[in-house]
Amino acid sequence: MPLPTVAAVVLSQGTRPVELAKALETLLAQTGVDLDVLVVGNAWEPTGLPDGVRTHHEPDNLGIPEGRNVGARLSHGDYILFYDDDAWLPEPDTLARMVAVMESDPHLAIVQPRPTDPDGKPGPRRWVPRLDARSAERGGDTVVFWEGVHLERRTAFEQVGGWPGHFFYGHEGIDLAMRLLDAGWRITYAPGIVVHHPALPASRHAVFYRMNARNRVWVARRNLPHPLDWKYVAIWVLITVARVHDREALGIWFEGLREGWTTDPGPRHPISWRTVARMTALGRPPII
Known part of the structure; x- marks a missing residue:
């Protein structure tokens, strides 16, 4: 049986080379999936990346949502993993488990794992896709999701037109989620699947x-x-x-x-x- 095909889109400005190296190392170590890894250089020419990683250079900073749109168009796979360049996957089957959740229901458009800080710092409210941020271990359907690391069904993503590219930064996930829900798709939070990401305030931007x-x-x-x-x-x-x-x-x-x-x-x-x-x-x- 052929493996599920996953396009992994990593957007980077090249400002976090150590973190990017770990993100790609743990991504390329994933098993049980057929990966197409694409690094989109947002106002950065990607260089020095490992074998198995394709690159695309944008001379100007397109912002996060449009940079991800570019990556989605240039990558190949039934599912799209949008993956921050300072995140990493702690287990070699992390991505396969996300795909298994997605394939359990043809109406699922997005699977969000549970992000945790690798140093044990408390995560920001936005990591938990519920009004009660204390319910980080309670999974199920949601109406929003954390954009940093998540899996999308390509057919759903393309049906609703992808990310709102002109937003540049902020709330693009809320906009996309509303359009997906209105089209009849589901969004689920899978806290049993853990990914790592540093706990940083969004206000740093x-x-x-x-x-x-x-x-x-x-x-x-x-x-x-x-x-x-x-x-x-x-x-x-x-x-x-x-x-x-x-x-x-x-x-x-x-x-x-x-x-x-x-x-x-x-x-x-x-x-x-x-x-x-x-x-x-x-x-x-x-x-x-």
């Missing part, structure tokens, strides 16, 4: 606060029916004001919010009220 706000508005304007679109944004304004105490950072966030309302978010295809009800039943109504 210079563009974090502006794009966090802008893209939050774009998600609403693109995907949510009225009046949920403005309610979603209003609730996140309240959450952000409560969480962010740095006045300068908050000012940048509100500038991003204004940008989100005054710029083109891309095509609008509101999810159905049936999808709204499904998301609510799964514990995360699309107003938060």
Whole structure:
């Protein structure tokens, strides 16, 4: 019987050579799958990579979602592993186990494993695809997912148009998840499958606060029916004001919010009220 085919897309700017080397070493050690490993150099010419790794150079930084779109188009496999360049797989059957979960149900579009920090540091809230971040060991269907390491069914990914490339950074996974759910696909969290990733704050990125706000508005304007679109944004304004105490950072966030309302978010295809009800039943109504 032929092995399942997996395209592994690794996006890198070449700034973490040690981490990238470990990411690729543990990826190439995977068993039970037929791998096509592609490193997309985002404003970086990939060099010095091991045998078995294909490369593609983009002269400009396309951002995370569009860089991943490029990798998906240039790679081959029924499933696509999107894989951060500072992540690594602790066991040689990690990927095969993710594929086994995916193949257990033809309606699954995404399988997210459980990320853990290799040094034992507590993980950020965004690693757990539930409102209650304490439930890291509870698996099952979700309405969001962590983008850092996850497996996607190519047919589902292509059906809904892939990542929103113009987002550049932030909330592209929420946008993709809403479109997948509205198309009838499932997303599952498999905490029994562990991957490693350093626990780092998303706010370390210079563009974090502006794009966090802008893209939050774009998600609403693109995907949510009225009046949920403005309610979603209003609730996140309240959450952000409560969480962010740095006045300068908050000012940048509100500038991003204004940008989100005054710029083109891309095509609008509101999810159905049936999808709204499904998301609510799964514990995360699309107003938060």
